[in-house]
Amino acid sequence: SQKIEQNSEALNIQEGKTATLTCNYTNYSPAYLQWYRQDPGRGPVFLLLIRENEKEKRKERLKVTFDTTLKQSLFHITASQPADSATYLCALDPNAGNMLTFGGGTRLMVKP
Amino acid sequence: NAGVMQNPRHLVRRRGQEARLRCSPMKGHSHVYWYRQLPEEGLKFMVYLQKENIIDESGMPKERFSAEFPKEGPSILRIQQVVRGDSAAYFCASSPGVAPDTQYFGPGTRLTVL
Numbered sequence: 001s002q003k004i005e006q007n008s009e010a011l012n013i014q015e016g017k018t019a020t021l022t023c024n025y026t027n028y029s030p031a032y033l034q035w036y037r038q039d040p041g042r043g044p045v046f047l048l049l050i051r052e053n054e055k056e057k058r059k060e061r062l063k064v065t066f067d068t069t070l071k072q073s074l075f076h077i078t079a080s081q082p083a084d085s086a087t088y089l090c091a092l093d094p095n096a097g098n099m100l101t102f103g104g105g106t107r108l109m110v111k112p
Numbered sequence: 113n114a115g116v117m118q119n120p121r122h123l124v125r126r127r128g129q130e131a132r133l134r135c136s137p138m139k140g141h142s143h144v145y146w147y148r149q150l151p152e153e154g155l156k157f158m159v160y161l162q163k164e165n166i167i168d169e170s171g172m173p174k175e176r177f178s179a180e181f182p183k184e185g186p187s188i189l190r191i192q193q194v195v196r197g198d199s200a201a202y203f204c205a206s207s208p209g210v211a212p213d214t215q216y217f218g219p220g221t222r223l224t225v226l
Contacts, residue, residue: 031212032212034214036217041220041222042219042220043116043203043205043217043218043219043220044155044203044217045217046214046215046216046217049212049214051212089154089155091155093212093213097160097167097168098143098145098160098167098168098207098209098213098215099145099157099160099168099170099171100145100147100155100157100215101157102147102154102155102156103154104153104154105154
């Protein structure tokens, strides 16, 4: 069966460190993968999109990698800040039909 | 440019009543999606619409749920005869329809069924 898995346990890190979140998928061959941020009581906010032919994508303190052989994407936040505390969701469009399938999300807590 | 707008933000209904959730997409976006997020669960796709057309409703429950996106006005997600299990956050997203099609989400409607 098709699955998108993110670490369901919260990730606690110290301010200033790099946070690394993992997204693994099985039985998909997505053309691209997306990362979103969701704060409590709010809708997801788009962060980054990476295509299958891109190994890495950066935006300010964010970096995403995409390994289609391992079927894994890594999401990094460098120099993390307490304001980065949120749930981070990975999503892919399995059939190129615009319907996103989301992972369960990983909650990040950055302590000052 | 205003983002995706949803109303109401909170909706309380008693079992058996109807719930109507509205979504206005971002300006220039012609594609609308509805997702449901149950407590402590992930986002699940429900339905994908373009103006006056349902493109994919594979995630919609077979009964009581319907969606529309008329030529004029917002998209509506309608739940008839609500049950307690319908209590959830319902999110609408919109996109311009150009691949790869990033979706922009609204703030959600939190439905509570008493």
